[in-house]
Amino acid sequence: MRPPTLAIPHTVVRTFALSLVLLLSVSGVTKTEAADASANRPNIVFIIADDCTFRDIGCYGGQAHTPNIDQLAQSGMKFNRCFQAAPMCSPTRHNLYTGLYPVKSGAYPNHTFAADGTQSIVHYLKPLGYRVALSGKTHIGPQQVFPFEYIGKKNPDMKQIDKLFSECRDSETPFCLFACSNEPHSPWNMGDASQYPPAKIKLPPYIVDTPQVREDFSDYLAEVTYFDDQVGQILQLLDKHQFSDNTLVMVVSEQGNAFPFAKWTCYGNGLQSAMIVRWPGKVQPGTVTDAMVEYVDVTPTFIAAAGAAPQPDLDGKSFIPVLAGETDQHKSFSYGIMTTRGIINGSDAYAIRTVRGQQYRLIWNLNHETKFTNACTQAPYFQSMVEAAKAGDSNAKELVNRYYYRPELELYDCNADPLEMNNLAENPEYASVIKELKSNLDQWMASQGDEGIETEYDAILHQHAYKGMTREQARKAWETKNSKKGKQQGGNGKKRKANKSAGE
Known part of the structure; x- marks a missing residue:
């Protein structure tokens, strides 16, 4: 974060500009040429x-x-x-x-x-x-x-x-x-x-x-x-x-x-x-x-x-x-971060971090034992997918479950699998790739002051409804407001099995 800059009075700006023109004239650059340079910006x-x-x-x-x-x-x-x-x-x-x-x-x-x-x-x-x-x-x-x-x-x-x-x-x-x-x-x-x-x-x-x-x-x-x-x-x-x-x-x-x-x-x-x-x-x-x-x-x-x-x-x-x-x-x-805390229909805390290199993307689902929800999962189009899963559509069941529940780590070969549908994380052949990318991701998070789960919980401090509150005040207000809602959505941080059916 950069510190705020001081406002510079217009008189100072004009004085500086005139001095710059004079300097350019002395150095062989005419006022017209300086104006042309500005115009070419x-x-x-x-x-x-x-x-x-x-x-x-x-x-x-x-x-x-x-x-x-x-x-x-x-x-x-x-x-x-x-x-x-x-x-x-x-x-x-x-x-x-x-x-x-x-x-x-x-x-x-x-x-x-x-x-x-x-x-x-x-x-x-x-x-x-x-x-x-x-x-x-x-x-x-x-x-x-x-x-x-x-x-x-x-x-x-x-x-x-x-x-x-x-x-x-x-x-x-x-x-x-x-x-x-x-x-x-x-x-x-x-x-x-x-x-x-x-x-x-x-x-x-x-x-x-x-x-x-x-x-x-x-x-x-x-x-x-x-x-x-x-x-x-x-x-x-x-x-x-x-x-x-x-x-x-x-x-x-x-x-x-x-x-x-x-x-x-x-x-x-x-x-x-x-x-x-x-x-x-x-x-x-x-x-x-x-x-x-x-x-x-x-x-x-x-x-x-x-x-x-x-x-x-x-x-x-x-x-x-x-x-x-x-x-x-x-x-x-390239790096990415997703937090569900405080979003519409969001899981209570489902921190996601990712790093993508020239070939592979590693995704780290820090709170993967919870159910992943957001505004999408409330939408009619997603609910139609859930209904198809309930009706026995095996592909619908697989995709809906995959959206709700993720493993801790996901690894994709972005060149061979641009839609990122084939998770390679459990394949031992890619252990060294995961290790290298995870180390890179950890270093980036540290450089950003990103503490993972704690940063996820503190997300509400960066939303207008909780602005100005202490960490303790914000978390108490959050728990009071969302306790019933969180239980209804299954996103209250309690452990859940990853093989739950799509039609639950």
């Missing part, structure tokens, strides 16, 4: 979906119609190995804007907030002369950590974005815009679902095939296309104001969708993200990279793109060299 547009599995996007092999995103990929660079550090909306957005992993910033449960004194992308770019705006979904706090210009709620406001672009063009001011969609987050009620007849869509093999699932998945795909249209509108506004040639555009898909084995889990479908970057003159069109990057790298990358020095106390690091085509390597490992 790139604008930045970051567009993020909400609960979109990257595999469902057209250019990633998905069945959703996404012509705007697909065309952007042809004009820029597509990342095959981009990951975020938490498979829920709020911690994902906090680690994006701060460049810090969730536990370090304090923002690791859902509906969370960053610790006081944490700095965000606004603090880094605004002193460089940028207008830093956010239009659409927020789910971040407190405001002093994220002092964006907020222009529009829930979804990107195209009129406000148009106005921002116009003002920045007239004032010759660089901008960094975060356009944050609310799609395809449930309820899936946007877009044209007639493009996706339920009987014809393809379901991933880790989801039980029921009529309810097909109907909901059709509506979900329609919202992916709706998000693609939002991307297209923003790109058109850049063209309208003649900003396209000097704007770094980055589009990402956030965590996976709300169906099983995606959002709320540390599988690849929960943590992996689409990332496409267009930056004319910097990024070669139509390129693809296997460089491993994380959402915590986005803020450092934007800082570097703006021409500022790296921030050494951030967890992320700039991947400008990847964008420039100078390397196809960035990181050797």
Whole structure:
């Protein structure tokens, strides 16, 4: 966590700017050349979906119609190995804007907030002369950590974005815009679902095939296309104001969708993200990279793109060299954390941690003897899977049980098994792989101040309902509020057998 910075008076900023111009003139750089350098600083547009599995996007092999995103990929660079550090909306957005992993910033449960004194992308770019705006979904706090210009709620406001672009063009001011969609987050009620007849869509093999699932998945795909249209509108506004040639555009898909084995889990479908970057003159069109990057790298990358020095106390690091085509390597490992404490219909405490290397993913379910629940397990589509299991569908029974109950360790060969369905953890041939990855994960957790189960229990201290309470006060309030509810859900921390039937 970074200490808060002191606000610099505008008079000091102006004095410094004039001194810098004078210095540049003395050194042979004219005032005009200095102004040109400032004018050449790139604008930045970051567009993020909400609960979109990257595999469902057209250019990633998905069945959703996404012509705007697909065309952007042809004009820029597509990342095959981009990951975020938490498979829920709020911690994902906090680690994006701060460049810090969730536990370090304090923002690791859902509906969370960053610790006081944490700095965000606004603090880094605004002193460089940028207008830093956010239009659409927020789910971040407190405001002093994220002092964006907020222009529009829930979804990107195209009129406000148009106005921002116009003002920045007239004032010759660089901008960094975060356009944050609310799609395809449930309820899936946007877009044209007639493009996706339920009987014809393809379901991933880790989801039980029921009529309810097909109907909901059709509506979900329609919202992916709706998000693609939002991307297209923003790109058109850049063209309208003649900003396209000097704007770094980055589009990402956030965590996976709300169906099983995606959002709320540390599988690849929960943590992996689409990332496409267009930056004319910097990024070669139509390129693809296997460089491993994380959402915590986005803020450092934007800082570097703006021409500022790296921030050494951030967890992320700039991947400008990847964008420039100078390397196809960035990181050797990516990390993830999931906490159910305090989420809707969540298990009382089901801590999950993961590390993914170039080939293997290790998942550590720290409280694996409890039942895993979340908002997904309450949803009609999941309940239709449970009913299919009760009716004797063996595949449904296996998948539902696998979602509810996990072993302590899971190991997947992400190259041979990209959907992560074949757990290798009990195979003695992989003992050395597990040992190496577990050691790496332990070191990362220690570097973050992550104490595993204790950190899981303390998650409520980082949610607004318990803000300002001591650990003892928060835990007592939690136990009082959730004792009956926890017993009903089977997620109250008591040991349970892993072979319970799906229809219990």
